[in-house]
Amino acid sequence: KQEVTQIPAALSVPEGENLVLNCSFTDSAIYNLQWFRQDPGKGLTSLLLIQSSQREQTSGRLNASLDKSSGRSTLYIAASQPGDSATYLCAARGAHQAGTALIFGKGTTLSVSS
Amino acid sequence: KAGVTQTPRYLIKTRGQQVTLSCSPISGHRSVSWYQQTPGQGLQFLFEYFSETQRNKGNFPGRFSGRQFSNSRSEMNVSTLELGDSALYLCASSQGQGVGSYEQYFGPGTRLTVT
Numbered sequence: 001k002q003e004v005t006q007i008p009a010a011l012s013v014p015e016g017e018n019l020v021l022n023c024s025f026t027d028s029a030i031y032n033l034q035w036f037r038q039d040p041g042k043g044l045t046s047l048l049l050i051q052s053s054q055r056e057q058t059s060g061r062l063n064a065s066l067d068k069s070s071g072r073s074t075l076y077i078a079a080s081q082p083g084d085s086a087t088y089l090c091a092a093r094g095a096h097q098a099g100t101a102l103i104f105g106k107g108t109t110l111s112v113s114s
Numbered sequence: 115k116a117g118v119t120q121t122p123r124y125l126i127k128t129r130g131q132q133v134t135l136s137c138s139p140i141s142g143h144r145s146v147s148w149y150q151q152t153p154g155q156g157l158q159f160l161f162e163y164f165s166e167t168q169r170n171k172g173n174f175p176g177r178f179s180g181r182q183f184s185n186s187r188s189e190m191n192v193s194t195l196e197l198g199d200s201a202l203y204l205c206a207s208s209q210g211q212g213v214g215s216y217e218q219y220f221g222p223g224t225r226l227t228v229t
Contacts, residue, residue, distance in 0.1 A: 031216065032216060032217075034217065034218065036220070041202075041225070042222060042223070043118075043204055043220040043221050043222040043223045044204065044206075044220040045220070046217060046218065046219060046220070049217045089157065091157075093216060097170065099145070099147075099162040099164065099169040099170035099210070100145055100147055100162055100170075100206075100208050100210060100216045100218060101147065101159045101162055101170045101172065102147075102149075102157075102159065102206075102218065103159070104149075104156055104157040104158075105156070106156040107156070
């Protein structure tokens with residue numbers, strides 16, 4: 001059974017720092033991995049999706065990497081800003097399942113101070 | 115293109131009642147998935163509908179059910195509400211078929227409070 005873990009659960013950094021959020025998964029047979037952002041009380045915003053055949057994806061100041069063999073993904077945020085404060089969730093879709101069901105980690109809550 | 119919409123945004127119900135939540139996916143998307151989010155359990159998959167058929171189901175009791183209409187809109191029903199059903203219910207849509215088409219887009223959620 002796939003399990004997704006995110007460490008740390010919370011992170012506080014000063015504005016301008018580069019930071020890395022970690023996501024690990026127990027079953028390497030994944031179809032894709034998706035990173036989301038969630039603001040308090042709101043829905044999820046998709047940040048990046050990495051297919052199983054890809055090693056990384058980039059969007060602006062965000063870069064996500066995927067290493068299936070080690071069961072890890074990282075989300076790199078460059079030059080952090082107070083507006084980046086939110087909870088970041090990673091989710092994996094299994095390779096041998098029907099449909100689009102995602103298994104989520106519990107998230108890393110990021111606080112960026114000005 | 116309009117995003118995923120969910121109605122209502124907030125609900126307060128009493129134990130034992132039933133509730134129906136609605137989700138309208140992004141135009142052209144045929145897959146709708148439902149998730150429950152609680153502080154203790156995080157985000158958990160409930161079920162997915164694709165072309166009006168349930169394609170996958172999570173580990174929730176039969177009190178949780180859903181359906182999808184021909185226009186891809188979906189409803190989720192919870193019968194005999196329990197206090198533990200208080201949660202944020204999120205709906206996600208995707209194309210649902212074909213290579214690279216499983217990226218999911220989430221709605222704002224329905225906050226259900228059971229008293």
